């Protein structure tokens with residue numbers, strides 16, 4: 001079996017069909033199984049010519065996402081998501097993508113992101129301030145509420161806090177539908193759209209999200225631009241040529257969803273890990289107490305909170321919210337010794353890379369100190385935000401937000417996972433806890 005397929009090992013025939021079935025049930029479990037069984041370059045045939053290649057070495061990531069990125073496009077696996085998100089940054093290609101990226105990227109430059117810090121801290125402080133001592137809360141729902149509220153206020157000047165539960169349900173439905181849709185991508189966009197009518201919850205999710213976006217846009221059209229233009233003003237005004245109504249809808253929806261769900265997942269996993277590793281939490285609280293002395297954190301504190309940052313980085317190593325990044329090869333290619341045929345899909349999975357024992361000693365352990373000081377590892381061994389030109393446009397925003405929210409939580413409360421609660425993960429579009437995450441609040 002080894003090396004029968006141009007440098008990659010992998011199953012064939014009936015066994016390959018079994019892996020595909022496993023993939024439809026639980027893609028991350030299947031990826032992990034293929035990695036353990038066949039190693040870090042796996043080929044899973046899709047049809048006579050095309051295959052799915054699961055490539056988990058830094059040189060694979062560097063080749064596909066950076067050095068040879070012109071030879072790859074977003075994979076067919078993004079197609080179900082595109083039915084919901086349309087042609088926003090995450091799912092578009094070519095000139096449409098370039099035009100949107102040019103428009104959006106300046107808002108995420110470091111100096112702008114720093115200016116968002118007080119707004120981010122204010123939203124988090126207000127939420128955390130409302131958690132009574134001793135109460136059991138669902139950390140996942142609260143992190144979603146905070147991050148949606150932040151994106152709504154800071155980027156779009158809208159109050160979305162009240163929408164977070166409905167949005168959370170819609171997103172869960174959307175993610176489940178997107179995975180189900182993977183089995184029907186051969187239908188094309190129109191066929192997929194029709195197929196989603198049969199998936200319970202998919203229509204409702206689409207309507208809920210569309211409604212939220214419409215409200216954001218309609219409110220701004222009614223109120224007119226603010227004195228300081230925000231992202232929404234730029235999107236409505238500055239496109240070259242200007243964005244159509246459909247493009248505006250797609251981009252606002254993309255940024256609202258991409259901008260809150262991933263950060264919420266990162267924060268939730270971090271809180272779970274801190275509850276399980278009390279020594280790391282003690283050190284976090286000591287750092288926060290020393291640096292903040294009771295005040296709200298701001299942008300300048302980012303560099304003064306190295307342990308807080310390291311905790312978040314290590315949490316995203318173990319639980320990368322974007323757990324797989326996938327591309328289709330435009331032409332035949334040789335990816336660091338693996339021959340990839342045209343039209344095939346290459347999956348670079350941060351989840352697998354981040355747990356590859358050749359790159360990370362004690363890969364399953366939670367050791368934030370790996371991210372302190374000099375770090376001696378290949379550049380593309382750690383990819384929570386992807387790489388190349390499609391790298392996350394909001395990575396600086398997300399890190400700033402996550403540090404500020406975690407610092408505010410650490411300053412005010414301690415959260416302990418309810419005893420005996422297991423937190424299984426669910427890997428669909430993002431990697432998040434599969435169930436509510438009950439945590440007990442102790443005010444500090």
Ligand code: HEM
Pocket residue numbers: 089090091101151254255258259260262263266320321322325326383384385386387389390391392393394395397398
């Ligand atoms: C911890 C939080 C986050 C993580 C882990 C994350 C991860 C990622 C990854 C891995 C990609 C690349 C996907 C690919 O190459 O196929 C991506 C793209 C993207 N992210 Fe994030 N993201 C986060 C937060 C954010 C935030 C806060 C925003 C916006 C406010 C955002 C907006 C986007 C957009 C628009 C894209 C598409 C960029 C493009 O293709 O040009 N993300 N993100």
